[in-house]
Amino acid sequence: MTTALPLDMAGIRVAPKVLLHDHLDGGLRPSTVLELAQQVGYPDLPASDTESLARWFRTAADSGSLEQYLETFAHTVAVMQTAAALERVARECAEDLAADGVVYAEVRFAPEQHLQAGLDLDEVVEAVLRGFTEGEQNAAQAGKRIKVRCLVTAMRHAARSLEIAELAVRFRARGVVGFDIAGAEAGFPPSRHLDAFEYMRAHNAPFTIHAGEAFGLPSIHEAISFCGTDRLGHGVRVIDDIELPPGTDPAATTFPDVTLGDIANYVRDKRIPLELCPSSNVQTGAVTDIASHPFNVLARLRFRVTVNTDNRLMSDTTMSREFKKLADQFGYGWSDLERFTVNAMKSAFIHFDERLELIDEVIKPGYAVLIE
Numbered sequence: 562m563t564t565a566l567p568l569d570m571a572g573i574r575v576a577p578k579v580l581l582h583d584h585l586d587g588g589l590r591p592s593t594v595l596e597l598a599q600q601v602g603y604p605d606l607p608a609s610d611t612e613s614l615a616r617w618f619r620t621a622a623d624s625g626s627l628e629q630y631l632e633t634f635a636h637t638v639a640v641m642q643t644a645a646a647l648e649r650v651a652r653e654c655a656e657d658l659a660a661d662g663v664v665y666a667e668v669r670f671a672p673e674q675h676l677q678a679g680l681d682l683d684e685v686v687e688a689v690l691r692g693f694t695e696g697e698q699n700a701a702q703a704g705k706r707i708k709v710r711c712l713v714t715a716m717r718h719a720a721r722s723l724e725i726a727e728l729a730v731r732f733r734a735r736g737v738v739g740f741d742i743a744g745a746e747a748g749f750p751p752s753r754h755l756d757a758f759e760y761m762r763a764h765n766a767p768f769t770i771h772a773g774e775a776f777g778l779p780s781i782h783e784a785i786s787f788c789g790t791d792r793l794g795h796g797v798r799v800i801d802d803i804e805l806p807p808g809t810d811p812a813a814t815t816f817p818d819v820t821l822g823d824i825a826n827y828v829r830d831k832r833i834p835l836e837l838c839p840s841s842n843v844q845t846g847a848v849t850d851i852a853s854h855p856f857n858v859l860a861r862l863r864f865r866v867t868v869n870t871d872n873r874l875m876s877d878t879t880m881s882r883e884f885k886k887l888a889d890q891f892g893y894g895w896s897d898l899e900r901f902t903v904n905a906m907k908s909a910f911i912h913f914d915e916r917l918e919l920i921d922e923v924i925k926p927g928y929a930v931l932i933e
């Protein structure tokens with residue numbers, strides 16, 4: 562592990578980063594939530610100034626339960642019901658990610674949650690894509706290169722997943738690069754949405770599934786074996802299929818006495834990317850704290866780990882902060898952060914030539930100056 566330049570926040574912010582798991586409705590600026598609520602006359606915000614609102618989201622999301630964590634989205638979704646609001650939120654998302662040094666992002670949201678003021682699914686997606694393009698252009702003017710693509714999510718408790726998969730395919734040439742399911746995991750197995758996944762596969766279109774976050778191995782097993790997912794949203798509970806001797810330090814650099822079960826072996830053998838979201842996992846109770854997060858075990862065992870924010874507003878985080886937390890906890894250097902970034906870029910849903918270009922022209926040169 563070489564660390565030529567100090568691995569501090571300033572350095573991490575300039576390092577090129579790739580983000581595969583970030584929710585549009587979980588990443589609004591607190592000031593934007595307030596302004597949009599005022600504009601649309603939404604009366605139910607739990608706070609009336611930026612600082613208190615930011616604090617409310619963070620503490621309410623710190624619930625230890627995915628179900629309670631998800632309740633906080635009622636407020637962000639409520640203010641994202643018009644084309645103008647969606648466009649603004651998407652534009653600011655691209656700008657904020659670019660300012661943090663993210664060079665490629667796949668940002669997801671559930672179009673079916675944004676129909677309350679009369680927009681249809683296509684109009685919702687069009688507004689968000691316009692916002693991303695504007696944000697990319699504004700970032701470029703500020704000297705920051707970013708490419709933002711969209712994943713459309715279906716809510717797993719609802720019954721619109723096939724329609725959303727069709728939406729993903731309909732918009733595939735216009736900036737939607739994949740499909741996802743999210744929402745409460747317990748009681749809503751991925752196999753409820755088999756027709757949607759089959760539709761995606763029939764159209765040679767990729768998808769990811771939130772699995773192995775609040776629920777354990779059975780959820781991961783369904784996602785990979787029955788649904789054929791291309792990536793795992795979180796997937797952190799794959800650790801339940803990995804046996805380590807009692808008392809093993811999760812921050813160790815090697816794990817020689819490890820035994821992998823069939824599911825863990827399959828995920829690693831097939832290089833199925835894990836979209837790990839450390840801070841979010843602590844908030845929803847998937848793990849106790851960052852120190853006991855299986856990120857390091859999975860990374861050292863060479864699973865295809867990627868680092869993600871999940872919900873920047875609810876976790877009061879950024880890609881840089883997630884990198885910093887992991888580096889501080891597990892002693893990573895620039896070459897490790899580069900590896901996680903290349904892992905993410907290889908796992909992106911854009912075409913191979915575009916991934917390669919970003920790796921060769923942006924990521925490798927970006928880390929080379931930090932490592933030297």
Ligand SMILES: O=c1[nH]cnc2c1ncn2[C@H]1C[C@H](O)[C@@H](CO)O1
Nearest residue numbers: 584586634669670671714743744771
């Ligand atoms: O971490 C998550 N697990 C499951 N569902 C989630 C998570 N973060 C956000 N969501 C839900 C709430 C949002 O309204 C929805 C679409 O982005 O996805």
Ligand SMILES: [Zn+2]
Nearest residue numbers: 743771794871
């Ligand atoms: Zn998520």
